[in-house]
Amino acid sequence: MSTIAFAGAGLDRADHIRSDPAALEGLMDWRARLLRLDGLDPVIDPEGRLSWGTLGDAGADSELVFLGMGEGKACFAEVPPALNGSVAPANPRLWAAMSALDSAELATYGGARALVDWHARHRFCARCGAPTKLAKGGWQRNCTGEACDAQHFPRVDPVTIMLVEHEGNVLLGRQPRFPPRRFSALAGFVEPGETIEEAVAREIHEEAGVRVRDVIYVASQPWPFPSSLMIACHSHTDDPAITIDTTELDEADWFTRAEVVQAMAGDETARFIAPPPFAVAHHLLKWWLENG
Ligand SMILES: [Zn+2]
DSSP, rough: OOOOOOOOOOOOHHHHHHHHHHHHHHHOOOOOOEEOOOOOOBBBTTSSBBBBEEGGSSOOOOEEEEEEETTTTEEEEEOOOOOOSSSSSOOHHHHHHHHHOOHHHHHHHHHHHHHHHHHHHHOOOTTTOOBBEEEEEGEEEEEOOOOOOOOOOOEEEHEEEEEEEETTTTEEEETTTOOTBBBBOEEOOOOOOHHHHHHHEEEEEEEEEEEOEEEEEEEEEEEEETEEEEEEEEEOOOOOOOOTTTTTOOOEEEEOHHHHHHHHHTOSSSBBBOTTTTTTTHHHHHHHHHHO
């Protein structure tokens, strides 16, 4: 599997430091590094790398999250009080900035973004409504309400994304928000009370009316918009008849191996435009060409 975007951060998460307030305090000096963010977007230095400052650059009312240890230095990110949290990453500048980063820095940024965003969206207790405060170096928030000692943890939302194979062809679909001619693997959130395999089968049946068997796991990807974990899977079907759910998809169809090869090569005459290398669907299709 080639490098998956947002995976492989170079920082040591150093959990033993998170849970030791004295040790954490001891690292918060002039040597510590503060990741520069513009809202939730990365700030890129002239060398095309993430830009870091010192803790002195943080606002007085900001909360600081401990990202981990990098090159012997404690690395932090800032949650300013006015940050409201993300809605959607429909920001061409963000994608251009992320394209400039190497894979380890992109992963560091992605993790920091997801964590900072979570803090910004969880300033109040979901149980009692009282303010929450940062704990464990930013990997927890505790309720400050009287008689409520709720603890809240950064969330990760599992999303399945999957190929279905039938007689050497794969099922791909088009969501209404996709750019023209883009097709990709179908995807959907895992729901409470189901396994990954059950979520794959349910989503494909809901969206395309296809019953699948033999679901296998292929790869995963942290996707910080805002906090997904993409779980890429493969499956088979014995009945290729498609009935699409038009609230989810504009179109779904079967594609031959040759059509996928052509699209993945970026050929303009290909039947469809493949998902970009940032997306785990790209790696899933590549895996299928090599292993399917
Ligand atoms: Zn509470």
